[in-house]
């Protein structure tokens with residue numbers, strides 16, 4: 719995951735973390751992403767969880783499809 723900026727924390731919740739399998743506070747963050755989709759530069763906001771224990775980012779299935787939808791919505795397509 720590279721090229722993201724303007725990250726902001728949406729919320730923090732204590733839960734079983736699927737990344738490290740321990741119960742702790744997991745941050746949900748949103749950040750701006752710039753990608754090239756079908757040759758068109760697309761800018762949109764993506765969401766992700768962050769595990770402090772493992773120091774890793776992860777997304778869940780519904781979040782992944784939400785992120786994908788956000789990208790498709792931002793993609794205007796060729797003129």
Ligand SMILES: [Zn+2]
Nearest residue numbers: 735738769771
């Ligand atoms: Zn964790």
